Amino acid sequence: MNQVFPTPENGVAPRISIVVPARNEARNLEIVLPMLPAVHEVILVDGNSVDDTVATAQRVMPDIRVVHQTRKGKGNALACGFEAATGDIIVMFDADGSADPAEIPRFVEALTSGADVAKGSRFVHGGGSEDITHFRALGNWGLNALTNVLLGTKYTDLCYGYNAFWKRIVPSLELLPSDLAPRADGQMHNGDGFEIETILNCRIAALGYDIVEVPSVEKLRIHGVSNLNAISDGFRVLRVILEERRRRPSAAARLRRSIREAAVTAAEATNEPAPVFAVVDGARLDARLGARQDVA
Ligand SMILES: Nc1nc2c(ncn2[C@@H]2O[C@H](COP(=O)(O)OP(=O)(O)O)[C@@H](O)[C@H]2O)c(=O)[nH]1
Numbered sequence: 001m002n003q004v005f006p007t008p009e010n011g012v013a014p015r016i017s018i019v020v021p022a023r024n025e026a027r028n029l030e031i032v033l034p035m036l037p038a039v040h041e042v043i044l045v046d047g048n049s050v051d052d053t054v055a056t057a058q059r060v061m062p063d064i065r066v067v068h069q070t071r072k073g074k075g076n077a078l079a080c081g082f083e084a085a086t087g088d089i090i091v092m093f094d095a096d097g098s099a100d101p102a103e104i105p106r107f108v109e110a111l112t113s114g115a116d117v118a119k120g121s122r123f124v125h126g127g128g129s130e131d132i133t134h135f136r137a138l139g140n141w142g143l144n145a146l147t148n149v150l151l152g153t154k155y156t157d158l159c160y161g162y163n164a165f166w167k168r169i170v171p172s173l174e175l176l177p178s179d180l181a182p183r184a185d186g187q188m189h190n191g192d193g194f195e196i197e198t199i200l201n202c203r204i205a206a207l208g209y210d211i212v213e214v215p216s217v218e219k220l221r222i223h224g225v226s227n228l229n230a231i232s233d234g235f236r237v238l239r240v241i242l243e244e245r246r247r248r249p250s251a252a253a254r255l256r257r258s259i260r261e262a263a264v265t266a267a268e269a270t271n272e273p274a275p276v277f278a279v280v281d282g283a284r285l286d287a288r289l290g291a292r293q294d295v296a
């Protein structure tokens, strides 16, 4: 696909991969896919749909890449899509018509302006939702507040699916690999379900990435009904928050260790004393603090 959008000022347009998880979304994809801007690639991650999801997607967008998820759940679908993506920027994009394609430039601009992650939010000025129920809004608010208290984050919308980030951060997120076997009892692994957004948000904060919240208006799903169960999926999110809080110190320690190693390697290469900073993947990393800063 020839990407015609966007062209940042430095003239080098990052390649954009739009990852679309879809489970029985044929009627929505027919409307949504033609509205997407031309980008490097659109990846449909099919969740064993029993309708014409794949055939419809290929009909309305012949060069779409189709990936079949390896287990069950939206989390597994996204992890498979992230692994398959070949662009510089990944945009997570729901298939049900709730995500507005016109907002994609806003997400991309936040990234090209220096953020590592552009996180959509329905609850900042300029954002909103036509789709969320009062009950879900309340649950999201409570889980969001708990995360902010326990993990020291400043999120306004923990469980939102419209986000974008640089592909280079994917390995550091340590998501469940696509080739992990499904659980023997038929249940989903922790991380394979709707708790994925919470896992992403907890980890990007723990790793010290630069996060910018982007106002986003969630539209009504066009056809069909949500796959989410507010109560059982709410408990999955709660469990993740508590687990990620326990995991946080070790994630930060791992990042600091890899930065220190990079700093020592850089010192050996130049025969200079170990620098405090190392430049890895275009980011200036502080070996003492684990802080990171993008450099030109
Ligand atoms: N591949 C795949 N996609 C899924 C799965 N569950 C949900 N999705 C997709 O994820 C997106 C969001 O799901 P949705 O049911 O609308 O949940 P809600 O937006 O939280 O109400 C939609 O595009 C769904 O088709 C799944 O198990 N596999």
Ligand SMILES: [Mg+2]
Residues within 6 Å of the ligand: 094, 096, 098, 221, 226
């Ligand atoms: Mg939806």
